[in-house]
Amino acid sequence: MMGDSSNKDRQTEADYREGQDIQKQHSITAREKEEPISGTHPVSLALFLLCALILLFGGAYYGQMTGGFDFTKYTAVGYVPAPDPRLGGKTVVKPWSVEQMDLGKKVYVSCGGCHKSGGEGDAGQNIPPLANSEWVTGSTERLAMIILNGVKGPIEVHGKVWSGNNMASQASAVPDAERLAAVMNYVRKSFGNETDDWVSEEMAQAAMDISAERAGAQMTAEELNANHDKMLPGAAVDPQTGQPLGAAPAAEEAPAA
Ligand code: HEC
CATH class of the missing domain: 1.20.5 (Single alpha-helices involved in coiled-coils or other helix-helix interfaces)
Structure with missing residues (x-):
């Protein structure tokens, strides 16, 4: 019995040791990295x-x-580009003429309700067209007076006399010279109207000064033709910069005495 038991003990011990070895072996193999293999594998879907x-x-x-x-x-809002030396130190993003037409189009929205977006007018409402109208493409002072003071009484456009309606002063749509010039330039160069010159802010300001005396009292066609059939005073401007033509660039304006 003793021998048996000690034999068994030894056996168990051997098993145990053997067990330990296997574990050791396993842990050794488990530590090993996988064998690297070369070749191409498709990227997973x-x-x-x-x-x-x-x-x-x-x-x-x-x-x-x-x-x-x-x-x-x-x-960005407030971004000011570096001065362009070719423009005498002025900073210009878009040509002045393009800005004028953009602004003029915005101001024209308040005229467009009556004269329509294409300047064709509205015969049903007795509103004359601005397209191909001598009142628009003709003298600038007369056009400015129409906008600032409004019109009443018969007025002839394209040989047709319009008299069934009247136009109130549009001064509130053009609160400053910049916007007055812009809408004048817009109507004088849209709807097929072709004029070469540009109305400057200086000219528009002159128109505002002239009409200030009238305080928005509507004008008749006769009055307009008799007193205002002339071009507004002011120097012609360069459509690129909006500055008077031929003027020396700002940087060279004041030579050191
Ligand atoms: C409420 C309608 C109305 C609005 C707004 C209006 N007009 Fe007029 N406009 C008229 C009417 C009506 C006449 C003709 C008046 C008459 O028969 O005496 C007229 C006449 C004119 C004329 C002279 C005739 C012609 O067809 O060329 C011009 C130029 C003109 N308007 C420009 C403008 C401009 C520019 C604006 C915007 C700043 C404007 N009008 C806004 C109704 C309007």
Whole structure:
């Protein structure tokens, strides 16, 4: 019995030791890294789809948020570009003439309710057209007086006499010389109207001074023709800069005595 038991003990001990060895062996193999193998493996479908989704959403977001790559939309509020030496130290983003037409179009919205967006007028409401009208393309002082004071009584456009309606002073639509000049330039160069000259802010201010005496009393066609059929005083301007033509650039204006 004793022998048996000690034999068994030894056996167990051997098993145990053997067990330990196997564990040791296993842990050794488990520590080993996998054998590297060379070759090409397809990217997993999930990763491929994830990338496709990111590109899709990224592209859509980019397209939505970039404002069509328009320079003016990237310009931060208050951004002032560096002075352009070719313009005598002035900073100009858009040509003055383009800004005039943009602003004039905005001001014209209040005229467009009556004269319509294409300047065709509204015969049903007895509103004469501005397209191809001598009152628009003719003398600038007369046009300014029409806008600032309004018109009443019969007025002839395209050989047709309009008399069924009248136009109130539009002075509130043009509260400053800048906007008066802009809307005048807009109507004189839209709807097929073609004029070469530009109404400057200086000219528009002169018109405001002339009409100030009238305090917005509506004018008749006879009055307009008799007293205001002339061009507004002021120097012609360069459509690029809005500055008087031929004037020396600001930087060279004051030579040191
Ligand atoms: C409420 C309607 C109304 C608005 C707004 C209006 N007008 Fe008039 N306009 C008239 C009417 C009506 C006449 C003709 C008046 C008459 O028969 O005596 C007229 C005449 C004129 C004329 C002379 C005739 C012609 O057709 O060339 C000019 C120029 C003119 N308007 C420009 C303008 C401009 C520019 C604006 C905006 C700043 C403006 N009007 C806003 C109704 C309007």
